[in-house]
Amino acid sequence: MTVRRKEIHLAAHFPGVNNTTVWTDPRSKSQIEFSSFEHLARTAERGLFDFFFLAEGLRLREHKGRIHDLDVVGRPESLTVLNALAAVTDRVGLAATVNATFNEPFELARRLATLDHLSGGRAAWNVVTSSDAFTGENFRRGGYLDRADRYTRAAEFVAVARQLWDSWTPDGVPRPFAHRGRHFDIAGEFTLPRSPQGHPVVIQAGDSEEGREFAAATADVIFTRHGTLEAGRAFYADVKKRLEKYGRGPDQLKIMPGVTVVLGDTAAEAQEKAAGIRRQQVSPQNAILTLEQIWGVDLSSYDPDGPLPETDPVPDSSLTQGRTRHGDNVAIAEKWRALSKEKGLSIRQTVIEASARQSFVGTPEAVAIELETFVRRDAADGFILVPHLTPGGLDEFVDRVVPLLQERGAFRTEYEGTTLRSHLGLSGPEGKQ
Amino acid sequence: MTSSHGRGLLHLAAAVDQRAVHDADSYVELVRLAERGGLDFVTLDDTFARPGPDALAVLSRVAPATSRIGLVPTVTTTHTEPFHVQAAVATLDWVSRGRAGWRIDVSATESEARLFGRRPSRTPDFARAGGSPWPADALWQEAGEVAEVAAKLWDSWEDDAEIRDAATGRFIDRDKLHHVDFTGSAFSVKGPSIVPRPPQGHPVRVVDATEGTARQTAAEYADVVLVRAVSAAHATAVRDQVRESAREFGRDPGDLCVLASLVVDLGDGEHAAEPGHGGGGPRPTAQGPLYRGGPVDLAELIAGWYTDGTVDGFHLTPAEPRRDLERLVNGTVALLQHRGLFRTFYPGSTLREHLGLARPANQYAVAHAVTGGAS
Ligand SMILES: Cc1cc2nc3c(=O)[nH]c(=O)nc-3n(C[C@H](O)[C@H](O)[C@H](O)COP(=O)(O)O)c2cc1C
Numbered sequence: 027m028t029v030r031r032k033e034i035h036l037a038a039h040f041p042g043v044n045n046t047t048v049w050t051d052p053r054s055k056s057q058i059e060f061s062s063f064e065h066l067a068r069t070a071e072r073g074l075f076d077f078f079f080l081a082e083g084l085r086l087r088e089h090k091g092r093i094h095d096l097d098v099v100g101r102p103e104s105l106t107v108l109n110a111l112a113a114v115t116d117r118v119g120l121a122a123t124v125n126a127t128f129n130e131p132f133e134l135a136r137r138l139a140t141l142d143h144l145s146g147g148r149a150a151w152n153v154v155t156s157s158d159a160f161t162g163e164n165f166r167r168g169g170y171l172d173r174a175d176r177y178t179r180a181a182e183f184v185a186v187a188r189q190l191w192d193s194w195t196p197d198g199v200p201r202p203f204a205h206r207g208r209h210f211d212i213a214g215e216f217t218l219p220r221s222p223q224g225h226p227v228v229i230q231a232g233d234s235e236e237g238r239e240f241a242a243a244t245a246d247v248i249f250t251r252h253g254t255l256e257a258g259r260a261f262y263a264d265v266k267k268r269l270e271k272y273g274r275g276p277d278q279l280k281i282m283p284g285v286t287v288v289l290g291d292t293a294a295e296a297q298e299k300a301a302g303i304r305r306q307q308v309s310p311q312n313a314i315l316t317l318e319q320i321w322g323v324d325l326s327s328y329d330p331d332g333p334l335p336e337t338d339p340v341p342d343s344s345l346t347q348g349r350t351r352h353g354d355n356v357a358i359a360e361k362w363r364a365l366s367k368e369k370g371l372s373i374r375q376t377v378i379e380a381s382a383r384q385s386f387v388g389t390p391e392a393v394a395i396e397l398e399t400f401v402r403r404d405a406a407d408g409f410i411l412v413p414h415l416t417p418g419g420l421d422e423f424v425d426r427v428v429p430l431l432q433e434r435g436a437f438r439t440e441y442e443g444t445t446l447r448s449h450l451g452l453s454g455p456e457g458k459q
Numbered sequence: 460m461t462s463s464h465g466r467g468l469l470h471l472a473a474a475v476d477q478r479a480v481h482d483a484d485s486y487v488e489l490v491r492l493a494e495r496g497g498l499d500f501v502t503l504d505d506t507f508a509r510p511g512p513d514a515l516a517v518l519s520r521v522a523p524a525t526s527r528i529g530l531v532p533t534v535t536t537t538h539t540e541p542f543h544v545q546a547a548v549a550t551l552d553w554v555s556r557g558r559a560g561w562r563i564d565v566s567a568t569e570s571e572a573r574l575f576g577r578r579p580s581r582t583p584d585f586a587r588a589g590g591s592p593w594p595a596d597a598l599w600q601e602a603g604e605v606a607e608v609a610a611k612l613w614d615s616w617e618d619d620a621e622i623r624d625a626a627t628g629r630f631i632d633r634d635k636l637h638h639v640d641f642t643g644s645a646f647s648v649k650g651p652s653i654v655p656r657p658p659q660g661h662p663v664r665v666v667d668a669t670e671g672t673a674r675q676t677a678a679e680y681a682d683v684v685l686v687r688a689v690s691a692a693h694a695t696a697v698r699d700q701v702r703e704s705a706r707e708f709g710r711d712p713g714d715l716c717v718l719a720s721l722v723v724d725l726g727d728g729e730h731a732a733e734p735g736h737g738g739g740g741p742r743p744t745a746q747g748p749l750y751r752g753g754p755v756d757l758a759e760l761i762a763g764w765y766t767d768g769t770v771d772g773f774h775l776t777p778a779e780p781r782r783d784l785e786r787l788v789n790g791t792v793a794l795l796q797h798r799g800l801f802r803t804f805y806p807g808s809t810l811r812e813h814l815g816l817a818r819p820a821n822q823y824a825v826a827h828a829v830t831g832g833a834s
Contacts, residue, residue, distance in 0.1 A: 049623055049630055050623070050625045058553060058654070058655050059553070060523070060553060060554045060556070063554075064523075083653060084542070084653060085649070085653070086636070086651060086653060092633055093631070093633040093636045093651070094633075095629045095630060095631050095632070095633040096628050096629060096630060097630055098630055099630060099631055100616065100621070100631075100653070100654065100655040101653055101654065102546075102549075102550040102553050102554070102654055103543070103546040103547045103549070103550040103653075103654065105516065105547075106515065106516065106519045106547050106550035106551055106554065107519075107550060107553075107554060109516045109517075109519035109520045110519045110520065110522050110523050110554035110555075112483065112520050113483070113487075113520050113521070113522070113523040113524050114523050128540065128543075129540070129543070130538070130575050130576075132507065132574040132575060133507070133538070133539060133575070136507075136512075136513055137513050137516060139512075140481075140512040140513040140516040140517070141516060143481040143482060143483075143512060144481075144482070144483045144512070144516060144517065144520045145483075146482075163647070163648075163649035164542045164648050164649050164650070165540055165542055165646075165648075166540055166541075166645070166646040167540075168647075198479075200510060210576055211576045212573060212574055212575065212576040213573050213574075214570055214571075214573050214574040215510075217507065217509065217510045217511055217512075218481060218510070218511075218512060219481065221481075309628040310628065311627070311628035311629075312628060
């Protein structure tokens with residue numbers, strides 16, 4: 027009996043607006059010119075990736091009441107760029123992060139269906155729910171939703187969007203729709219016939235209990251931060267076991283952690299490169315800022331090459347706005363101080379070491395084996411690669427690692443289908459094909 | 460009085476609307492055809508009320524497949540988020556390298572409001588104006604506010620805000636990013652934009668000023684004003700009113716480019732012009748003023764209205780998209796080029812350059828210079 031190998035799914039994340047993205051490197055190019063998006067999307071397609079992914083932030087981050095100035099900032103509106111990228115790519119999926127709190131279902135469903143039509147079935151929507159009052163200040167709706175409401179709104183939003191996507195008859199006649207729920211009360215006619223994928227792919231990125239449940243009920247892909255083998259396996263098992271309750275099989279939800287890759291000709295060279303990238307990512311100014319984000323107070327008088335503060339973080343500080351928080355700051359501070367003491371590290375060295383997010387560091391062979399191991403051992407179904415350089419950050423991976431994955435039979439050697447759903451091995455929306 | 464705008468050359472634009480077309484190729488083909496004719500821009504209309512794709516998305520898809528022609532989708536302001544609208548238009552400008560415009564329109568029907576679950580009662584400003592739950596003048600006032608906040612958000616990044624200064628670790632000079640703190644009658648926006656200032660500074664704003672309710676907004680914010688006019692006298696009347704009111708808003712009326720909007724049916728060739736058409740001029744129909752006749756007579760009409768200063772050019776909607784756009788480009792445009800009235804190639808690369816409009820100064824950078832830096 028042959029055991030069917032699990033195929034790896036790969037996606038490319040355009041470098042983000044945080045200190046993962048290195049802008050001081052001479053190879054770093056524009057984060058806003060279309061040519062950068064074109065380069066990275068074409069690279070992803072050259073590597074036969076499942077999709078190209080854009081994040082979103084609807085308010086520029088602020089720190090100490092001022093616009094944060096240390097990291098790359100300034101992004102285009104995602105769906106608009108993806109429509110343009112549909113003109114210069116043929117197969118790669120095109121995924122936009124779009125907030126479910128600061129949009130309305132009719133309009134967003136229409137924009138997503140339009141992308142799906144114009145790209146020949148390659149659209150995906152990463153449903154995010156960030157909805158703080160700070161971001162709300164840019165919108166009609168304004169305000170804040172608590173966690174429970176965010177996800178009930180998101181769930182209702184996706185359900186309504188799917189109702190709209192299904193609303194025309196198969197032979198192209200619009201049928202009226204009506205929806206009355208807790209968050210939306212709308213009716214009328216959708217403006218587009220069924221798009222090539224029927225339903226654009228739905229991605230979810232969020233880690234809470236509510237987020238996981240929402241993903242299990244609704245999403246086709248989860249974008250997670252669990253990038254280690256053990257954490258990945260635990261998350262994978264947790265989410266996959268929730269699927270049955272919704273009558274879904276384990277293959278119907280792909281789990282793709284966001285990861286970074288650093289390659290070298292030898293393991294030592296890769297490690298050295300990785301350390302160099304970390305130093306670029308954590309400038310002296312960035313080290314202090316990272317600390318301030320945790321401590322919640324001004325630490326500008328501290329020396330980045332000196333010791334960590336002895337004081338404890340201030341809980342619920344509003345020093346930094348517009349940044350996704352993870353974890354308990356007091357515990358993090360405790361851990362970092364311990365690390366600093368144990369290894370005799372300065373502030374900057376501690377931040378470099380403690381906030382390291384480099385997941386795969388090694389030779390192309392070693393990285394290929396490790397990626398495959400993650401997938402084989404059910405820590406992931408694939409990966410969303412987050413390069414540190416715009417726009418050439420995935421060139422080397424595509425040139426050196428993809429062929430090895432293909433040799434190992436772990437990754438496609440050509441696109442089999444034309445739609446993103448087909449790349450992901452997802453069946454079409456039930457009964458509607 | 461003669462029109463003073465861009466007296467150098469005539470301006471021409473065409474609509475590329477198609478019924479029930481959702482795939483990219485046929486739009487790309489039409490826009491390329493218009494680009495071959497050297498037209499200033501194409502428009503693609505949009506509404507939530509009728510079938511059709513998102514127009515800004517379609518023209519974004521077209522952008523990399525074309526290189527010079529301006530791309531002007533309709534984006535409505537009544538049920539959309541001003542912050543998203545300006546970001547999308549700015550992004551169209553980025554992906555087209557400075558060729559974006561924005562035709563501003565409103566959603567006035569109850570059925571469109573239902574698509575968004577909005578009730579007149581939720582918007583006291585609309586309820587105020589008697590009778591209709593969605594009175595056009597209130598909607599156009601709001602459209603003006605959206606145009607205003609869009610310009611502020613486009614300016615919320617100064618052109619040289621990105622500094623990449625490794626020595627101080629700063630990617631941007633945050634003194635060159637600005638909160639806009641805009642409060643309108645029905646919405647407010649904090650800013651700054653998430654998108655850096657687009658290549659044109661401000662993408663070109665287009666408003667159809669035929670209806671009186673849209674005229675103030677056109678006068679205050681439009682770079683290009685469309686007038687659906689059945690006669691030169693009608694076009695002149697609307698043009699003069701818009702320019703007068705632009706002057707009252709402190710604008711130079713010469714900065715407004717006024718185009719006559721016509722539906723053109725070139726189907727029956729030169730000899731089939733009905734009385735009162737062809738050389739005779741347009742006639743009113745439910746779709747707007749319609750010219751029916753041959754490409755030669757159309758060139759004559761365009762040349763006439765242009766040279767006597769009635770308008771700065773024309774915005775033409777082909778009755779039969781492919782057929783009439785082809786005849787327009789190969790017939791009418793070729794003739795106008797031959798007469799030296801229309802460009803034979805694009806000397807500029809941005810839509811503003813085609814229209815002879817300066818790249819606007821940044822309102823915050825100007826404030827900087829005057830007040831010595833306070834933001
Ligand atoms: C890997 C990952 C990527 C995310 N990307 C974005 C993003 O681009 N924009 C955004 O607004 N929120 C983003 N989020 C935030 C989530 O959508 C969500 O709002 C947040 O994680 C809080 O939800 P939770 O409580 O379920 O974790 C991301 C979250 C994760 C885990």
